Amino acid sequence: MDRETICLRRRKNKLYAKYLKTGDHETYARFAILRNRLRKKTRQIRYDHEENLARNMKKYPKAMWRYVNSRLKTRSGIEDLKREDGSMARTSQEKAEEPTRFISTTFTQENLQLIPDLPVRSQGNLVEDVVFSAEDILKKLKTLNPVKSPGPDGIHPRILVECAKQLCRPLTRLFDLSMDNSTLPSDWKKDNVYAIFKKGDQHAATNYRPVSLTCIMCKMMEGIIRDELMDDI
Structure with a gap:
């Protein structure tokens, strides 16, 4: 104003x-x-x-x-969800469990006898061969979408974009330590899962889809590893 x-x-x-x-x-x-x-x-x-x-x-x-x-004049979260037995999931805990139960029923059990044997690659990069450079990390930082939501660590992508030049070298060191020690920061192993309503009956768990928000820096590291491994394919 x-x-x-x-x-x-x-x-x-x-x-x-x-x-x-x-x-x-x-x-x-x-x-x-x-x-x-x-x-x-x-x-x-x-x-x-x-x-x-x-x-x-x-x-x-x-x-x-x-x-x-x-x-909007109305504000509402997830509606009470109807269970298979006709009862309603009303508490926050029950509403979180009901979509999880439904999603678990959509998983398929693969027949392990039908999995083909893949040929052994004679050459190409291995995970141990991945090298993190400040230049590559700077490029990744600059391509982040600043309006995306942060992950469990609470670090917003706008901060990473605005401070790209200052963060690229510390992140290089962090990624190297993670690879050398075969460990990840604890927050990188977590995700925030949200149920997003699609359409139809708001009381049916089948009409919600899960969206998982993970740590942005972890996704950057995964992207660099993927790019290195895919170079020779």
């Missing part, structure tokens, strides 16, 4: 308070003029903001949906 709008609002509030105290009709007329000016200005500000969001929707879709959700 700009300075002019703030000043208009203050003047309007003062005139209205004065009118309530004195009952003077001239004061109310001045108040009404300022009220109408302020209403016209705030509507124009909202229109310009919505037009800018729509223009940049493909580039910044989260900003658009954040604004849309802020304008």
Whole structure:
């Protein structure tokens, strides 16, 4: 909100308070003029903001949906979920367990007798051969999407993008230590799983899909390893 709008609002509030105290009709007329000016200005500000969001929707879709959700009059999380026996999962714990139970039923058991034998590669990179360089990590940092959500470590990708030059060398050392010791930071082994409603009946667990948020730095390390292993394929 700009300075002019703030000043208009203050003047309007003062005139209205004065009118309530004195009952003077001239004061109310001045108040009404300022009220109408302020209403016209705030509507124009909202229109310009919505037009800018729509223009940049493909580039910044989260900003658009954040604004849309802020304008909704209703707020609700996951609805009570219906179990197979007809009962309802109502608590947060029960709602988390019901989609998990459904997803576990979609897993398939592979016939191990039908898995083909793959030829042994005579050449190519191995995981032990992967080398992390500050240049490669800097490229990965600069290509991160700054509007994505952070993982369990709480480190937002915008921080990684803005501090790419300062972080590339420390991350190189961190990745090297992780490979040399065959270990990962504890937060990198965790993920935050969210149930996203698709369509249909909101009480059916089958209409929710899980979205897993993992640590961004771990995904960067995995990407570099994948690129190295795929070079000779």
